[in-house]
Amino acid sequence: MRGRRDSKKQKVSEDQVHVSGDAEKLQRTNQSGLSQKIPVKRHAASLGKSCGVAHSGVNRKQDVAEHEEGSEGDTPGEQYGGNGFPISMNMEEINDSDWEDGSAHASKYKGSDSEAFINGITVELNPLQDFSHRKIKRRASTEDKEVAELVHKVHLLCLLARGRIIDKACDDPLIQASLLSLVPAQLLKLSEIQKLTGVSLHPLISWFHSHFKVTRLSSEEKFFPSAMAQALEAKHGTLEEIAALSVALFRAMNLTARFVSLLDVVPLKPGVDKGDLPFKGAQGKAKGIFKNPTVMIDSFNPKPVSPAQPTLCSDKNNEDSKKLKSSNATNEINGFQELKRKGDAEYEMQMEMALSATAFEVSEDAVAAKATNDSFPSPTTLGRITTGLLPSSSSQPVATAVGASKIGAPLHWAEVYCSGENSIGKWVHVDAINGLLGGEERVEAAAAACKTSLRYVVAFAGYGAKDVTRRYCRRWYRIAPHRVNTPWWDEVLAPLKELESRATGGSIKLPFTNDSGLHQEMVVESSMKSEFVATGSILEDMELETRAFYEPLPTNQQAYRNHPLYALERWLTKYQVIHPKNPILGFCNGFPVYRRSCVQILKTKEKWMREGLQVRHNEFPAKVLKRIDKSVKEQLHEDDDSEETNSGGTIELFGKWQLEPLSLLHAVNGIVPKNDRGQVDVWSEKCLPHGTVHLKLPRIFALAKKLEIDYAPAMVGFEFRNGRSVPVYDGIVVCSEFKDILLEAYAEEKGRKETEERKRNEREVISRWYQLLSSIITRQRLNNCYGSRQPNSPGKVVTLTSGASNENLSTSQQHVEKMELEQHIAVSVSHSTEEHDHEHMFVTVKKCSLENGSLVTKRCQCGFSVQVEEI
DNA sequence: CTGCATCAGGTGTCTTTGAACCCA
DNA sequence: TTGGGTTCTTTGACACCTGATGCA
Structure with missing residues (x-):
C-alpha cells in the first residue's frame, strides 16, 4: 500500500510538473518582454477567483475545474478557450494530448496569441524542477502495439533484403578472384583439406585480420558490390564490407561459407528498449532502418585505436585487456570469466540436472567451446575499431551515449562449414574482423555488452537465408518474447531457407588447380546432392532444435512464467495443471521445475x-x-x-x-434426445445425436409441430444482449428419417405461401384501383353537376394523387397495369369532356367470378369503362 | 547499476440459457 | 386464452500485462 500511495503522490507531482512545464513553454514563447506572472495574476483578479495563482502542492486539476466554473460564459473564459484549446475541451484530454508534446505546441502559442493564452491560465514557475528528466509514461494502446509490430516486421524484411544483397555480392567472381590474388600461396592449400576443421582455418583468418580493417561504421549510400570492391582495394571499410569480404574469400577458396548478420531490428513492443532503436540516434533523420544500425555513432571520438584484438594475435591484447579488467567487472583479460554471482552455482547444478533429465548429452564440442571461451576477448574488446581515417571535422551528429554503447556490437560475421568437425560436420563461427573462431558462445554476451539485443541471427547463402539464432543464444526464453510470431517468420523464411539449403549443401569439391595465378573453381554436382542437401539442412535444424534441450534452467521464478520449455507450478493458471508430475528437471528457489509439455489445460x-x-x-x-x-x-x-x-x-x-x-445419444423411434432444457446444443456437427439432422430453415419448427414430428431447437451459441448472454437458436434438430418429409413440406408450404401472398397482393391492387376509379367517377359526376367549366377539369389527365394509388405497385406488372389504366382514364376523361354535358350510362359488358364474389366490367357508350368488384 | 520479487491497476477475454409486454 | 414476437438494457470475473517499488 505504501508503494501505491507513493505512486499517487508522484502523480500529483507530475501534474504540478505539467503546469510548470507549460509555464516553461509560456516563458519560451512569450518573448515580448511580458512578465511571467503578472498577466496570470491579473486574470485571476478579473475572475474574482482565488484559483488564480497556482499554489505549489495544490492539485492543478482542481484549479482548472474552478477556473472553468468561474469563467463559464465569460469573455476571459472564451479567450482561454479560443487561444489555448477549446473551453469545452476536457482537461483530461489536455493533460494527455497537449502537455506531453511540448515542442509541437510551443510554437502554437507564439505571437499575439500567447498573451491571451497566458491570460487564461494560472501557473507558477518552479525553477528547481528539472524538466529534462520529466518522464511521462503512457500505456501502449492496441494500436500502438500493432504499429510497432508492423514496423518491426518491415524492418526485419528490409534487413533480410540487405543481407541477401550482401550475400550476392560475396559471390562476385571478380572480388573473389582479387581476394585470391592477395592470399599467400601457402594459405591456398587450405582448399585441399578434405576434412576441414576450425583449427585449420586459423592461419587464413589471421592473415585476413591483419590485412583488412574496419574504419567506418556506416557505409555511404552506394551500390554494395561497388563499396565492397572499394573496401577490397583500400583494405579497409565498414563492418559489413569487411565481413562480406571474408565470406567472399572463403567462398573463393572453395569453402562453404555463409554471411551471417545479427539483425538489429526495432523493438517488437512499443516503447520497449527505446535506447536500442537503431535509428534513434540519427537525430530524427528518419533513415535509420535502411542503414546500418550503428549509423548514429559515425563521429565518435576519432582517436586512432588499434583494431579488434584477435584471439589469434594475442600479443596485441594485453593493454586493452588491462583496461577491460578495470572497466568490466564481469570480464577478465581474454578470459571473460563470469562473475560468480548468487545463483550461479544453482544455475550450474540445474543445468546438469536438466541435461540428465532430458537425456541429452552435451556434445564434446559444446564442452570444448566452453573451454575455448576463455580465449576470447570481451565484448568491449570486440567493440574496438579503427577510426583514424575519419575526418576530425566531420559534420555528422555527435554520438549519443546510447548510440555509443552500441559500438562494436558483433553485427556481421561468417560461418564456414567444417566437414572435419564432428562426424557429420559443423558450421563454425568465423569472425575474421576480430580474428575470432568458434566464438558463437560469445556473441550473445558481446551483443548485450554493446546494448544490442540478439533476437535474429540470420545466415545468408545462395541468395537465401536461414535463421540460426539458436546457435548464438544460450537463453532462448529471453529472446523469444522479443521476436515476431513464429508462423509469420517461418513463412517469410521458408523460400529463403530452401535457397540457402541448396547453396550450402551437397557439392563435392575437387582439388583445384592454380594455373597462372588464376583460381579455377571446379565444383562437380554429385548425383547424391539432393540427399545431402536434405540431410545437411535437416541435421543443422536438428542441431539448432536440440540446443533448446540443454538450455539452462532460469534461476529466477519470473522467467518460468512464459518459458517455452520449463514451468513452475506457481505460474499455472487456474485452468492448468502439471500432469504427469515427473520428471522434475530441477529446482528454482526450492520449487520443482517441470517440463512445459507437462502443463495440461483443464476444461469442464x-x-x-x-x-x-x-x-x-x-x-x-x-x-x-x-x-x-x-x-x-x-x-x-x-x-x-x-x-x-x-x-x-x-x-x-x-x-x-x-x-x-464423445459417445452421442441415439435417436430412437423418431424421438430426438434432448438436454435438460429440451434442446440440442449444436456447437458443431460433432455434437449432433446419432440419427438426427440439423435443419437451418426459418420457422421450420412450426412445420414440424404441424406435422407432429418430434424436434428440438438447435442452440448454436450465445450472444451478449441486454446485459446478459442469451442463447442463439438456429433451426431445429429432427430425426434423419423426417428430413425429406420436412424439406418437401417446407418447399410446398413455401410455394403455397408465395402463391397466397401473390394473390393477396393482387386483390389489394385491384381493391385500391377500384377505390381510385370510384373517386374519379364521383369527381366527374360532381364536375358535371356543379363545376363543369372549372378551369382545371376539362381535357386534363387525371393524375394519381390518391394516397392508396401509389402503394403496392412495386412490381413491374403492377406498374404496367397502372400505366394502361392511366391511359385509359386519360382517354375516357378527355373523351367525356369533349361531350361536355354527357352523362355516362354504364352497361354491364363483362362479369367474371372471383373467389369471394365477382368482377363486373361496365362500359359507357362514350367508351369510358369501369370495373366493379362485387362481394 | 542491475536484476529480481512483489504488488496493484489497466486491459482484454471469456462467460453464457429472461422477463415483461403486446398482439393476433 | 395462448403462443409468438418484440423490447428492455447494456456483466463481471479473471487472466494477463505492465509499471512502480524495494531489496540484494
Whole structure:
C-alpha cells in the first residue's frame, strides 16, 4: 500500500510538473518582454477567483475545474478557450494530448496569441524542477502495439533484403578472384583439406585480420558490390564490407561459407528498449532502418585505436585487456570469466540436472567451446575499431551515449562449414574482423555488452537465408518474447531457407588447380546432392532444435512464467495443471521445475463436449474450482438443503488424459434426445445425436409441430444482449428419417405461401384501383353537376394523387397495369369532356367470378369503362 | 547499476440459457 | 386464452500485462 500511495503522490507531482512545464513553454514563447506572472495574476483578479495563482502542492486539476466554473460564459473564459484549446475541451484530454508534446505546441502559442493564452491560465514557475528528466509514461494502446509490430516486421524484411544483397555480392567472381590474388600461396592449400576443421582455418583468418580493417561504421549510400570492391582495394571499410569480404574469400577458396548478420531490428513492443532503436540516434533523420544500425555513432571520438584484438594475435591484447579488467567487472583479460554471482552455482547444478533429465548429452564440442571461451576477448574488446581515417571535422551528429554503447556490437560475421568437425560436420563461427573462431558462445554476451539485443541471427547463402539464432543464444526464453510470431517468420523464411539449403549443401569439391595465378573453381554436382542437401539442412535444424534441450534452467521464478520449455507450478493458471508430475528437471528457489509439455489445460465437461470429447467413466476431476457466482449465492440462500446447489458451487475440471471420443445419444423411434432444457446444443456437427439432422430453415419448427414430428431447437451459441448472454437458436434438430418429409413440406408450404401472398397482393391492387376509379367517377359526376367549366377539369389527365394509388405497385406488372389504366382514364376523361354535358350510362359488358364474389366490367357508350368488384 | 520479487491497476477475454409486454 | 414476437438494457470475473517499488 505504501508503494501505491507513493505512486499517487508522484502523480500529483507530475501534474504540478505539467503546469510548470507549460509555464516553461509560456516563458519560451512569450518573448515580448511580458512578465511571467503578472498577466496570470491579473486574470485571476478579473475572475474574482482565488484559483488564480497556482499554489505549489495544490492539485492543478482542481484549479482548472474552478477556473472553468468561474469563467463559464465569460469573455476571459472564451479567450482561454479560443487561444489555448477549446473551453469545452476536457482537461483530461489536455493533460494527455497537449502537455506531453511540448515542442509541437510551443510554437502554437507564439505571437499575439500567447498573451491571451497566458491570460487564461494560472501557473507558477518552479525553477528547481528539472524538466529534462520529466518522464511521462503512457500505456501502449492496441494500436500502438500493432504499429510497432508492423514496423518491426518491415524492418526485419528490409534487413533480410540487405543481407541477401550482401550475400550476392560475396559471390562476385571478380572480388573473389582479387581476394585470391592477395592470399599467400601457402594459405591456398587450405582448399585441399578434405576434412576441414576450425583449427585449420586459423592461419587464413589471421592473415585476413591483419590485412583488412574496419574504419567506418556506416557505409555511404552506394551500390554494395561497388563499396565492397572499394573496401577490397583500400583494405579497409565498414563492418559489413569487411565481413562480406571474408565470406567472399572463403567462398573463393572453395569453402562453404555463409554471411551471417545479427539483425538489429526495432523493438517488437512499443516503447520497449527505446535506447536500442537503431535509428534513434540519427537525430530524427528518419533513415535509420535502411542503414546500418550503428549509423548514429559515425563521429565518435576519432582517436586512432588499434583494431579488434584477435584471439589469434594475442600479443596485441594485453593493454586493452588491462583496461577491460578495470572497466568490466564481469570480464577478465581474454578470459571473460563470469562473475560468480548468487545463483550461479544453482544455475550450474540445474543445468546438469536438466541435461540428465532430458537425456541429452552435451556434445564434446559444446564442452570444448566452453573451454575455448576463455580465449576470447570481451565484448568491449570486440567493440574496438579503427577510426583514424575519419575526418576530425566531420559534420555528422555527435554520438549519443546510447548510440555509443552500441559500438562494436558483433553485427556481421561468417560461418564456414567444417566437414572435419564432428562426424557429420559443423558450421563454425568465423569472425575474421576480430580474428575470432568458434566464438558463437560469445556473441550473445558481446551483443548485450554493446546494448544490442540478439533476437535474429540470420545466415545468408545462395541468395537465401536461414535463421540460426539458436546457435548464438544460450537463453532462448529471453529472446523469444522479443521476436515476431513464429508462423509469420517461418513463412517469410521458408523460400529463403530452401535457397540457402541448396547453396550450402551437397557439392563435392575437387582439388583445384592454380594455373597462372588464376583460381579455377571446379565444383562437380554429385548425383547424391539432393540427399545431402536434405540431410545437411535437416541435421543443422536438428542441431539448432536440440540446443533448446540443454538450455539452462532460469534461476529466477519470473522467467518460468512464459518459458517455452520449463514451468513452475506457481505460474499455472487456474485452468492448468502439471500432469504427469515427473520428471522434475530441477529446482528454482526450492520449487520443482517441470517440463512445459507437462502443463495440461483443464476444461469442464461441457467444454470438452463442444470439442467432441467426453470424460471417461469413473474419472475424478483433475481440479475443482469454487465458483463464486451471484446466481449460485442466491440459489444457496433459497435452497440450502439441495445437493444440486452444492455441486453447482464448484467447477469440475478435467484434463485431456481423462477423455475419450464423445459417445452421442441415439435417436430412437423418431424421438430426438434432448438436454435438460429440451434442446440440442449444436456447437458443431460433432455434437449432433446419432440419427438426427440439423435443419437451418426459418420457422421450420412450426412445420414440424404441424406435422407432429418430434424436434428440438438447435442452440448454436450465445450472444451478449441486454446485459446478459442469451442463447442463439438456429433451426431445429429432427430425426434423419423426417428430413425429406420436412424439406418437401417446407418447399410446398413455401410455394403455397408465395402463391397466397401473390394473390393477396393482387386483390389489394385491384381493391385500391377500384377505390381510385370510384373517386374519379364521383369527381366527374360532381364536375358535371356543379363545376363543369372549372378551369382545371376539362381535357386534363387525371393524375394519381390518391394516397392508396401509389402503394403496392412495386412490381413491374403492377406498374404496367397502372400505366394502361392511366391511359385509359386519360382517354375516357378527355373523351367525356369533349361531350361536355354527357352523362355516362354504364352497361354491364363483362362479369367474371372471383373467389369471394365477382368482377363486373361496365362500359359507357362514350367508351369510358369501369370495373366493379362485387362481394 | 542491475536484476529480481512483489504488488496493484489497466486491459482484454471469456462467460453464457429472461422477463415483461403486446398482439393476433 | 395462448403462443409468438418484440423490447428492455447494456456483466463481471479473471487472466494477463505492465509499471512502480524495494531489496540484494
